[in-house]
Amino acid sequence: MTRTNEEIVITVPAPLANAARALRRHGVLLAALAIVAAAMAWKTAVVQHAYFKEDDFEFVARAMESELSLDYLTRVHFGQFMPGGFLLAWLSARVEPYGWGVAAGGVLIVHALAALAVYRMLRVVFGNRPAILAPLLVFLIAPITVPALAWWAAALNTVILQLALPMAVASHWHHLRSGRMRHAVAAALWVLVGLLGFVKGFAVPLVLFALTAIYFGGLRSALRRHWPAWLMQAGVLAGFGAIYVQRSLSAPGTGGLPSFEQATGFLWELLGRTFATTVLGGPWTWFAANDWGVASPPTAAVIGSLVVLVALVAVTGHYRRRALLAWATLLGYVVIADALPVLLGRVHLLGSFAGTDTRYVADAAPLIALVVGLVLLPYQGEADPYSRALPARERITGACGVVLGVFAGASLVSVTIFGGYLGADRRHGYIETARAELAKAPADVVVYDRVVPADVMPGSYRSYSLTSRVLGAMASPRLRARMQAPPAALDGMVFDDRGRLVPVEVAGVPLVPRTLDRCWPVTGGTVQVPLDNSARRPAGTLVRLDYSAKADTRVTLWMADRPTDVELRTGVGKIFLLAVPGADRITVPDVPPGVCVGTVTPGQAVPRP
Known part of the structure; x- marks a missing residue:
């Protein structure tokens, strides 16, 4: 008997074959987009439970009272110079004053763009490899970013710097590799965007210079070969600084030098407790209530976090060339950009407690992702990236997977606990009641001013603690003007503590x-x-x-x-x-x-x- 061997050929439909090829070609991008989408859905689910507080009310009121002018955009707010943030505030308020969905949605969109910018930065530096998804995930799930997103005033400038920093790094890295000046110009423009979002943007050129010196030939080479890029960035800093100083001279001063005890206490709280724990997925416990929270890690967690960080620095420095310099760049940024401005601005008022606020270090999240990549992965085109032979690939993959898994689990726990403190039924009910009252009020109603209840808006905000400013933001322009300069009346009205319009009396x-x-x-x-x-x-x-x-x-x-x-x-x-x-x-x-x-x-x- 003769048996004929026949080859079985399976024909794959062309659309499936094309999809498979596209998946292989763009798999990293598609995975990154999926991770970003999932993380943003998670953060949206958390942030939706927050609400406006403190500076938020002033920002909405100012936006509704002001035209979109340079005077409005360049106002210095307690040391903060944030034209980009005020632009976002103006647009959000004009769409819907005190619409939390609009306000929070706006900053979440910019934060999502920042995540895509981090992906671009990692791809430019390390190439199109699946390993870059790990530092991207670190940026997306780090608890350090969530409290800032839940406070609109903090998010308005933080998210812009989170977007500008990785975009500046990517453009500058392109310039270093290609020598093309258009990339240097783009980097300078992104530095300007960062500055317009947050004064801390002044530290972005320092990061770019450090990266150049560490990975592209040393200090002298960085100065000699790339001086046109530094000249452009210096020009951006000088122009911005001149405007900032000029506007600051006409703004109320809040700066001052803290005592030695305040300064040392603040640095320990910010660097030793807040940053050291949140960068590892902490702080796991919060000093929190009433839609607000700051890091409050237990002592054992702080000690454990410091030990883990020292171990990570030692291990990566043992194998990866220039890893210690990458870690030093991150620490330098946190000290110069995050600690120093607060130390010279608000610590003398708030004391060491200011160091427990994670919003002061939330802008460092993109740099954390970059440094995680730099201490683990060779950058694209790097020769001889490791100083000694690495352990077996399976061991490295397993160890990194365990560390990333523990970080992800710890982050989920920290954010979930923080989310449990969000919610402001009192403030939300007051605002929405007042909105309904204003909507049905007669056109000729006379509403006299009083201070908003302290559990809605602290009286320390002075004129922006008055109902004519806070609640007037929801009124028509004509009624808002009458609320701020009410005429004499026989039947005046006033807002009560629940936000209802009731007849006025004089105490x-x-x-x-x-x-x-x-x-x-x-x-x-x-x-x-x-x-x-x-x-x-x-x-x-x-x-x-x-x-x-x-x-x-x-x-x-x-x-x-x-x-x-x-x-x-x-x-x-x-x-x-x-x-x-x-x-x-x-x-x-x-x-x-x-x-x-x-x-x-x-x-x-x-x-x-």
Whole structure:
């Protein structure tokens, strides 16, 4: 019997074959996009539970009150010069004032772009290899970035620098390899973007210079061969610095030098506790409540984290050439860009506690990803990357997989615990109630000012703690103007502590006429109503003036040199009007017959009981 061997040929449909080839060609990119999408969905699920707080309210109010001008964009806010952040704030507020979905969504989009920029940076430096997905994952799941995203004011500038830093590194690395000036120009422009987002962007050129000196020929070569790139970046820094200094001179100063104890305590908190633990997936415990949280790792976790970091530095330095210099670059950035500005700005006010806030180091996340790559992987085209023979590939892969898995698990735990503290039902309910009240308020309503409840907005924000600024952001331009300069009215309104519009009353000491009819006497057709203690009366004082009239009539009230016309209604009523600072009396000339001007009460606007 003869057996014929026949070759079996399986024909794969052309679309499947093309898809398979595309997957092999673009597999790393597709995997990166999948990782970014999954991480952003996870962060969105966490951040959606947060809400506006503190500076956020001022940013929304300023955006709604201001045109998109250079004066608005270049305002220095407590030492922060952030035109890019204010641009994002203006756009978000104009789409929907106090719309958390719009505001948080905007910064999450920029953060997602930053993740793609990190992927581009890793691909440019290390090539298109699957191993770059590991440092990308480090950037995406590091707990260090999440608290900043949950605080809109912090995210507005942090995400821009997170985008600019890796883009600058990628462009500069292209320039170093190709020598083309267009890449150097692009790097300088990205430095400018970083500066416009966050003053800390001044440290990006230092990172670029360090990378050049470490990986492209040393210090002298970096200075001699690439001086045009440094000249462009110096020009960017000089121009930005001139504008920043000029604008800072007209801004309230908040800087100051801390004491030695404050400085050392802050550095230990920021570097030894906050950064050392969060860079490994910590801090695992938070000092947190009311939609807010800072790192509060236990002592054992801090000691363990420091030991692990020393071990990682030692092991990578033992095998990988220039690994110690890469670690030093990361530490230098955190000290110069993250610790130093806060040390010279706010530590004297907040003390060492400022070092527990992870938002001060969140901008370092892209550099962490780069350094993780540099201490493990040879960069593209690098010859002889390791100083000694490596262990077996299986052992290296297994060890790196375990470390990455532990980091991922620790990060998930830390972020999940942090997310449990998010939520601001009180602030959200107050804002949404006020939004509904303003929407149905009559066009001619007169709303007097009062301080927003302290559990919504601290009174330390001064004029931006007032309802006319915070809640006025949701009003029409005409009503907002009336809220900030309300006219005299017989039936004024005020926001209560729940955000409802209710009739106004004045909390103060009544000044009662000592006449039998309880009316201030008329002399020569004029009534003089005294306002005692005018020198100690704060700005924004509201005055209630009681009256009675036998018929509808008009009177003119003079306070200092400002006249106010009021239409009185028949019967007993009251007039509400803002006090003029320094005025010691209300003068009513040409008092019509049958009009009695009675008790006057200067004080603060409150809801009527």
